[in-house]
Amino acid sequence: MSEEKREIKPQVESGPRHGPGAQMHFEKPKNTRSTLMRLVEYLAAKKFQLVLVVILMLISTAGSLAANYFLKPLINNYIIPGDFNGLARALVILACIYLVSVGATYGQSRLMLQIAQRMTNTMRRKLFAKLQILPLKYFDTHTHGELMSRFTNDIDNVQMAFEQSLVQLFSSALTFVGSIVMMIVLSPILFLVAAILLALMFFFARFFTSRSGKYFKDQQRNLGNLNGYVEEMVDGLKVVKVFNYEDKANREFQKRNEDYREAATQANFYSSVIMPVVMNLNNISYAAVALVGGLLTVMGSFDIGSLASFLQYVRQMGMPVQQISNQMNTILAALAGAERVFEVMDQPVEVDEGSVTLVGANKNTDGFVEVAHNGIHPTHWAWKVPMADGTVDYVELKGDVRFNDVTFSYEPGTTVLNHVSLYAKPGQKIAFVGSTGAGKTTITNLINRFYDIEEGTITFDGINVKSIRKDDLRKSLGMVLQDTHLFTGTVMDNLRYGRLDASDEDCIQAAKQASAHSFIKRLPQGYDTMITSDGTNLSQGQRQLLAIARAAVADPPVLILDEATSSIDTRTERLIEKGMDALMKGRTVFVIAHRLSTVRNANAIIVLEHGEIIERGDHADLLQQKGRYYRLCTGQFELT
Structure with a gap:
């Protein structure tokens, strides 16, 4: 990433965003209705399966309610009269009701799991496709961890909610309403007794849910702080040891760990206390109803079968209240996660109005x-x-690149390039020298159209780059960046990334040209050696050589080297000079380097300062001028 862009401040959202788990907030969505409607659009693709889920849910709930009501005729018509044959037949019917209910429950769960998996699979696919067409500026202003959390925590929350919580929420609501209806049908008087304690259950459930939600947010925020700190310390372990930072790191970790423990204790206390309170209140309700119902039965105004069924509904009524309380946090977390995913999907895409191919x-x-x-x-x-x-x-395509009075800024009011004019004739090697933030990498970013200029024009072979389709423009350019990135796969796979249709012979020839062939052959499996974790099994110099060889495979007419040899030692640099010269032959080359030895043979050296060109010429010309470049070469001034 360029030095100029490092000054852009990321647009961090509220709360810490570092480390795994940092995004798992139990927060409320900002626009619940809009987010819910967009999720419904994803579900609409599986509307027939959803209809079947609803039907199975109704069957499951109806079966559960019917089984409880079946106790009334079972007791009154068969047990009390002593009709054992009738009782056997009734028990078979009751078993069938339970079997149908269990089968419907299994079916709805299986179907909803498939729907949720396909839905989140589609969301991930669309989100990844969206990232491919977002402008580079978006990635400059958002951390990698923040974007990764969309694919993991946020979409996982949506998946979990639709797999389990949503069905359970509706099923619990149906069971609760059905139980109340059946209780009123059986005995309005007993229902009034149960309703008083039911109101208390609702009050306590709401109280504890609101408290647990608040502390869960604190828990996740502190977990994000803790994980982010651990990640940072592990990544920088060598620095920690070099500067004897272990004691300070331990104290800081203990503080963050303690903050997390306190928040987690409160969150899990209020969360775990919901069920005992609700169930105990339900037990009290059960006892009160049994007492009043028993008196009514003794007095002859109520029958034993109805009392048994009513007590079953009382027992069943407490569970939905507790389940609804538990699932609401999951549903809200899913809606908040979906909203964050949709925020990325709604970002404006990279505009490309080019027609030249x-x-x-x-x-x-x-x-x-x-x-x-x-x-x-x-x-x-x-x-x-x-x-x-x-x-x-x-x-x-000759590689004639020209900047005509170009002015550019990453952020309004902060000019990075100020009325810059330069040219590179076909086959020339142009070197940029200057302090950090002078605008060197910005120039190469503008050639690629990673950003569009505000004033002036950039032409490629006389064609305004804005008229060239971006994919085709970038196909004509090869880049070797200071920060190399290798992908998981073999060495050959990484070389072929420069040109997917390249043959093995093409890749080997490119590796020889970049002086990478000799070290590749010494690897355990040569070109078939697996590269993992961004090439941690290779030295920094070896990774850089592979990046140069990858650019050689692409065989681009124009080559951009951004500190391409910064991680290569002097001996290795001398070894690849001939290969680099061969790679640059016949191509227009832009070189950005702090190491002045790499720019001495450039056709033109451009010295930048504060976004303006202060000197230009070849090595000998600039030495004669005795300006900034002269002072750099003689050690009177250092690049910073």
């Missing part, structure tokens, strides 16, 4: 003619330019 071409007496790819990497390229009259013109 890059094609393989051959030159004949009439000019350039487009040629079929046929799986063979073209040796000549041309810009395919649509004309106003509907015809097509072909412009040879």
Whole structure:
């Protein structure tokens, strides 16, 4: 990442966003209705399965309610009269009711799990596809952990809610309402007795749920702080040891760990106390109803079968209250997570209005003619330019890049480049030298159109880069960055990342050109050696050599080297000089370097300061000027 962009402050959301678990907030969504409607759109794709889930849910609930009511005729009609044959038949019917209810419950759970998995799979796929078309500025202002949490914590919360909580919530609500209806049908008087204690259950459940929700937010915030600190300390363990920071690190960890313990204790206390309180109140309600119901039965105004059924509904009524209380936090966390995912999906995408494309071409007496790819990497390229009259013109890709009075800023009011004009003729090597923040990397970012300029123009072979389709523009450019990134896979896979249709021979030749072949052959499995964790099994210099070889595989007409040899020792640098010269031959090359030895043979060296060009010329010219470059070479001034 460029030095200029490091000054941009990330737009951090409320609360810490570092470390795993930092996003698992039990927070309320900002716009519940809108988020819920968008989730419904995802569910709509499985509407037939959802209808079946609802039907199965109704069957399951009805079966549970019916089984309890069946106790009335079972006792009154068969047990009390002593009709054992009738009792056996009734028990078979009761068993069938339970079996149907259990089967419906299994079916609804299985179907909802599949729906939730497919739904979140679609969300992840769309979110990942969205990231591919977001502008680079978005990633400059959001941390990697913050974006990763969308794929993990946030979508996992949605999945969990739809797999379990949503069905359980509706099922509990149906069971609760059904139980109340059946209780009123059986005995309005007994229902009044139960209703008083039911109101107390609701009051305590709401009280403890609100308290637990508050402390769960504190718990997750402190967990985020704790995990973020552990991650930071593990990543910087060498620095910790070098500066004897162990005692301070331990004290800081103990403080954060204690904060997490206190919040977790409170959160889990209020969460765990809900069930005992609700169940005890339910037991009291059960005892009160049994007492009053027994008196009514003795007095002859109520029958034993109805009392048994009523008591079952009283017992059943407490569980939905507790389940609804528990599931609300999960539902709210899912809605908040979905809202955060949708915030990313709603970000404006990278605008590309270019119509000029890059094609393989051959030159004949009439000019350039487009040629079929046929799986063979073209040796000549041309810009395919649509004309106003509907015809097509072909412009040879030479690598002529020009900046004309370019002004640019990453953030309004903070100018990074100020009226910069420069040019690179085809085949020239242009080097940029300057202090950190001078604007060197910004220039290369603008060539790639990672950002668009505010004033001036940038042309590529006489074509405004804004007219060139971004994918085609970047296909013509090869970059070797200071911070190398290797992907999990073999060495050959990483080399082929430069050009996916490259053959093994192409990759090996590129590795030889970049002087990477010798060390690759010494690896345990040579080109088939697996690279993991961004190349931690390789030295920094080896990773840099692979990045250079990857650029060679791409075989781009224009090459950008951003501190490409900064991590390579002097001996290795000398070894690859010939290879780099061969790689640069016939190409326009832009070089950014603090190591001045890498720019001495440049056709032009441009010295930048505060976003402006203060000197330009080749090595000998700049030494004669005895300006900033001269002082750099003679050690009178250092790059910072």
